[in-house]
Amino acid sequence: MHNQVTIAPLVTFRVLFGVIMFISMLRFAMNGWIEKQYIDPAFHFKFFGFHWVPDPGPVMTYVLFIAVAMSALGIALGAFYRLSTITFFLAFTFIELIDATYYLNHYYFVSLVALVLIFLPANRAYSLDLKSGMVSSLRRVPAAAINVIKFQLGLVYFLAGVAKLNPDWLLEAMPLALWLPAQSHLPLIGWLMPYEATAYVFSWAGAIYDLAIPFLLFSSRWRPLAYLAVVAFHLMTWSFFQIGMFPFIMIGATLIFFSGAAHERWLPRSSSTTFSSKKLRIPRLAMLGLSLFIAFQVLFPFRYLLYPGETFWTEQGYRFGWRVMLIEKAGYAQFRVADSEGREIWVDNSEFLTPVQEKMMSTQPDFMLQYADHLKQHFEQQGIRDAKVHADVHVTFNGRPSRPFIDPSTDLAELEDGWSHKSWILPLQKQTKG
Amino acid sequence: MVRRFGWLIVALIAVQLESCKGDEPQDPSGEDFDKQAMLEQLADAVILPAYNSLNAEIAAFTSDFESYKSDPSLANANALRAQLEAVSLAWQSCAPFELGPAADRSLKLTVNTFPTDTARVQELFSQTEYDLGNAQNTAAKGFPALEYVLSRPDSTWDLDFIEANLDWVEAPVELVGSDWNSTYRDEFVTSTGSDVGSSLGLLVNALNQDFELVKNAKVGIPLGKKTLGVAQPEKVEALYSGHSISLLRANLVTIRDAFTGGSGSGIDDYLDALDARRGDMLLSEAIEEGFATCLEAVDAIQVPLNEAIETNPSLVEDLHAKLQNQVVLLKTDMPSQLGVQITYQDNDGD
Numbered sequence: 001m002h003n004q005v006t007i008a009p010l011v012t013f014r015v016l017f018g019v020i021m022f023i024s025m026l027r028f029a030m031n032g033w034i035e036k037q038y039i040d041p042a043f044h045f046k047f048f049g050f051h052w053v054p055d056p057g058p059v060m061t062y063v064l065f066i067a068v069a070m071s072a073l074g075i076a077l078g079a080f081y082r083l084s085t086i087t088f089f090l091a092f093t094f095i096e097l098i099d100a101t102y103y104l105n106h107y108y109f110v111s112l113v114a115l116v117l118i119f120l121p122a123n124r125a126y127s128l129d130l131k132s133g134m135v136s137s138l139r140r141v142p143a144a145a146i147n148v149i150k151f152q153l154g155l156v157y158f159l160a161g162v163a164k165l166n167p168d169w170l171l172e173a174m175p176l177a178l179w180l181p182a183q184s185h186l187p188l189i190g191w192l193m194p195y196e197a198t199a200y201v202f203s204w205a206g207a208i209y210d211l212a213i214p215f216l217l218f219s220s221r222w223r224p225l226a227y228l229a230v231v232a233f234h235l236m237t238w239s240f241f242q243i244g245m246f247p248f249i250m251i252g253a254t255l256i257f258f259s260g261a262a263h264e265r266w267l268p269r270s271s272s273t274t275f276s277s278k279k280l281r282i283p284r285l286a287m288l289g290l291s292l293f294i295a296f297q298v299l300f301p302f303r304y305l306l307y308p309g310e311t312f313w314t315e316q317g318y319r320f321g322w323r324v325m326l327i328e329k330a331g332y333a334q335f336r337v338a339d340s341e342g343r344e345i346w347v348d349n350s351e352f353l354t355p356v357q358e359k360m361m362s363t364q365p366d367f368m369l370q371y372a373d374h375l376k377q378h379f380e381q382q383g384i385r386d387a388k389v390h391a392d393v394h395v396t397f398n399g400r401p402s403r404p405f406i407d408p409s410t411d412l413a414e415l416e417d418g419w420s421h422k423s424w425i426l427p428l429q430k431q432t433k434g
Numbered sequence: 435m436v437r438r439f440g441w442l443i444v445a446l447i448a449v450q451l452e453s454c455k456g457d458e459p460q461d462p463s464g465e466d467f468d469k470q471a472m473l474e475q476l477a478d479a480v481i482l483p484a485y486n487s488l489n490a491e492i493a494a495f496t497s498d499f500e501s502y503k504s505d506p507s508l509a510n511a512n513a514l515r516a517q518l519e520a521v522s523l524a525w526q527s528c529a530p531f532e533l534g535p536a537a538d539r540s541l542k543l544t545v546n547t548f549p550t551d552t553a554r555v556q557e558l559f560s561q562t563e564y565d566l567g568n569a570q571n572t573a574a575k576g577f578p579a580l581e582y583v584l585s586r587p588d589s590t591w592d593l594d595f596i597e598a599n600l601d602w603v604e605a606p607v608e609l610v611g612s613d614w615n616s617t618y619r620d621e622f623v624t625s626t627g628s629d630v631g632s633s634l635g636l637l638v639n640a641l642n643q644d645f646e647l648v649k650n651a652k653v654g655i656p657l658g659k660k661t662l663g664v665a666q667p668e669k670v671e672a673l674y675s676g677h678s679i680s681l682l683r684a685n686l687v688t689i690r691d692a693f694t695g696g697s698g699s700g701i702d703d704y705l706d707a708l709d710a711r712r713g714d715m716l717l718s719e720a721i722e723e724g725f726a727t728c729l730e731a732v733d734a735i736q737v738p739l740n741e742a743i744e745t746n747p748s749l750v751e752d753l754h755a756k757l758q759n760q761v762v763l764l765k766t767d768m769p770s771q772l773g774v775q776i777t778y779q780d781n782d783g784d
Contacts, residue, residue: 185469344659346654
């Protein structure tokens with residue numbers, strides 16, 4: 001933990017992270033998603049505990065995105081590093097908190113990495129800060145500074161693998177059995193896609209990959225092969241699925257597992273010849289923070305165990321747990337707003353939500369509560385007193401026939417979201433075999 | 435390290451399998467399916483003929499209009515009214531295909547926004563220069579506006595307004611038809627993926643949007659579903675000509691045919707090739723049964739929809755409920771089994 005290692009892997013990581021984040025922001029803007037996702041919608045869904053996050057409005061939204069892009073460049077160049085990492089972390093995280101329907105595990109990963117980077121001395125070599133004399137150069141850093149990132153990366157893979165150890169994934173090859181046949185148009189391997197066996201091979205290979213890759217990347221013997229697998233795996237999923245920048249983030253980030261010597265070889269010869277001989281020590285407080293961070297990362301994803309019922313169905317404790325690509329889910333939610341006499345208005349979701357928001361809301365119970373609240377407010381402004389909000393929601397997941405998802409007699413507007421179990425979610429009835 | 439964690443992995447598998455065992459069996463089939471042939475069938479047997487026929491009906495309407503102008507007899511007036519019905523029916527066979535060239539031109543809003551703002555139409559009668567594309571005229575144009583005008587005694591007809599509307603609908607419909615006949619057909623049949631911009635993705639989205647429009651705008655709103663149960667029969671499509679039911683039926687039949695591919699390969703066959711099931715039956719059968727149930731509920735209504743809402747609302751309620759059930763299958767089970775993407779946004783990667 002306290003032994004000193006070369007700073008080189010941290011430098012590679014810093015530069016690649018900054019560059020990939022900068023490209024991500026450009027891509028996001030060029031796809032028109034800033035308008036579509038943040039400016040156009042009249043209503044935004046929030047994460048529990050973050051309802052206070054305001055809708056920043058068009059100008060501030062652009063400011064936030066520009067701040068993220070600029071600070072990403074700052075991170076890459078090692079310019080105003082502390083300011084850049086803090087700005088990046090706050091602005092990026094704030095954007096994610098504006099609307100929870102866009103939640104992706106890899107955005108959460110980016111926020112976590114950015115948070116960690118604030119505290120790492122990644123600008124002490126190959127940086128503009130060093131050139132301008134803002135910091136002194138450092139050749140060696142405490143191993144923890146690099147291991148914390150390896151831990152975070154390893155955890156993402158390992159827990160994604162653990163999450164795959166479920167009957168749908170292993171025994172039914174779901175949801176890949178639904179997704180792969182749709183890829184039969186791909187060149188070279190497209191012809192394999194309609195076969196059931198392909199989905200099984202991919203499912204099992206995916207699970208084994210996720211579980212094994214952190215350990216293989218740690219082992220110097222297996223590392224070259226493991227990294228080849230990382231590149232192949234992520235490029236393949238990138239060509240199959242609409243998953244954006246995530247594969248490139250992982251391909252770049254996992255380079256940090258390579259030895260310090262390897263990184264020193266790749267990096268250009270450093271111009272600064274005088275390295276500070278001072279040893280960087282980890283302050284007590286930082287050690288405490290690091291321990292808490294690790295404990296949280298290990299425990300929080302498993303909170304789902306505290307909820308009754310099928311996690312994939314209720315999605316209670318589902319987010320922030322590295323559960324990726326595990327479910328194919330589609331829902332249809334017909335909301336009904338009733339006045340005090342029980343007369344009803346049937347809600348057309350397209351009048352209130354964008355297609356993405358509607359899709360996400362239709363399968364996720366906490367969003368249904370927020371939407372119900374929003375509808376109640378809207379229609380009470382229109383003069384309907386004591387509005388009650390009910391919904392008929394049907395959901396299909398992993399190939400099961402669609403079935404009622406929540407109790408249609410529940411007044412959703414009356415309920416408060418919280419950590420406790422949502423008893424108004426109807427159980428996924430299981431038909432036991434034999 | 436790898437060895438040390440081996441036992442942990444085995445234990446985790448055991449725990450998780452134990453905690454959620456007992457799901458119903460799935461049997462996805464490995465049969466290959468020619469997606470391009472399906473898209474060709476949809477394009478050549480369903481969509482192209484629909485636009486060609488709409489163009490032909492509009493051309494016939496134009497020539498009937500010329501006849502009426504040269505000889506404004508009652509017979510010619512009635513012929514024009516009959517021809518407008520044929521046009522409106524032909525439109526129902528195009529309405530669900532708001533994708534590609536039709537989506538680029540927002541064809542549905544352009545030619546068939548209802549109910550008609552009759553006050554605005556009356557205002558336009560007194561004007562000589564106006565732009566139907568103006569936002570004020572959103573609901574004062576297209577087939578519904580023509581329907582309103584022609585339903586009145588022909589002595590009140592504003593021939594310039596009819597002419598302007600004819601020009602208004604003719605151009606975009608012709609362009610969409612010619613796009614389909616030239617370049618877009620090939621683009622459509624060769625885009626065999628399933629992402630959001632693929633033909634199947636676009637088609638599934640367009641069909642769902644149109645089906646929801648049938649449920650909400652054509653049936654729900656007149657029935658009072660947006661007005662605390664207070665019926666608004668005056669909001670039905672084709673209020674003045676009384677053809678609401680035949681148009682509604684034609685619209686549903688088109689969506690069904692887009693699903694079955696008419697007599698050839700369609701989405702239903704693709705679902706079968708994927709062995710998509712809903713309980714004990716094939717999903718395709720469940721969806722076809724749903725269409726049949728909806729059409730039966732339409733056929734049970736023997737008078738124009740606005741009349742039925744006033745005299746026999748339970749029949750219309752029944753239709754609305756059947757449409758609601760069918761939306762569930764079309765919006766959840768079908769896209770899920772097809773593996774099509776509904777939205778552009780990135781998904782979680784692995």
